[in-house]
Structure formats: C-alpha cells, structure tokens
Amino acid sequence: MARFILAALSNPVNGKENECGDWYDQTHIPDMLEVPGVLSAQRFQLLRLAPSKTFHQRYLCLYNFEAENEESAKAIIEILNKQNLPLSTALAVETVALAVYKATGPEQWNEILK
Numbered sequence: 001m002a003r004f005i006l007a008a009l010s011n012p013v014n015g016k017e018n019e020c021g022d023w024y025d026q027t028h029i030p031d032m033l034e035v036p037g038v039l040s041a042q043r044f045q046l047l048r049l050a051p052s053k054t055f056h057q058r059y060l061c062l063y064n065f066e067a068e069n070e071e072s073a074k075a076i077i078e079i080l081n082k083q084n085l086p087l088s089t090a091l092a093v094e095t096v097a098l099a100v101y102k103a104t105g106p107e108q109w110n111e112i113l114k
Helices: 017-033 070-082
Strands: 002-010 038-045 059-067 097-102
Touching: 002 070, 017 038, 017 059, 059 070, 070 097
Parallel strands: none
Antiparallel strands: 002 059, 002 097, 038 059
C-alpha cells in the first residue's frame, strides 16, 4: 500500500473561528475518517515563524490515507468529493485549497521515539 496525504488549507469566516474549529473537530474530521483508506487527520494553525508571502490560509488539515496506487488514491478523492459532506457556514470556502501528496520514502522517526 502506498501512503498519501490530502492537505487542506483554509480560513474561517471572520468572527467564526471557534465555530469553524468545532465543526472540523466534531463533524468534518469524523466524517472523513469513515471513508475507507483514510487513516488519520490532524489540524494545524499557521505560525508566522518563517517568512512566507505564499500562504494566506491560517489553517491546515492533513488527512493521511493509504491506497494501492495513484489510481486508487484518485478514486478515494472522488469518493470524498461525491459524498457531499456537510460544510460549515463558518468555513470561508473561497479560501480552501487542496493538494494530494504521495509518500516518496519511508516515514523516519527520531531515535528517541523508536
């Protein structure tokens, strides 16, 4: 099985940051984890520690999933698109950017954590 990551960058609607976070944690991520092949999900908030003019989205959600090959990965993404998962009105949908990445090598860990 190959490993993939679906990266979803987004912003909440102004003034609805907590509502958007609650929707991700209590509704969207659990819905995504029901899709066969999706292994885990985790949300992140952008910190301006490294100079970047590229990202205007303040939030990132990474979905880890497995598939036999790129065609199978594409099928999983198509399933996600067809499921019409409910979106929150607190999510600024015009800010959403999605990208799928395929692992190019094994996951490596710090020796202390092994």
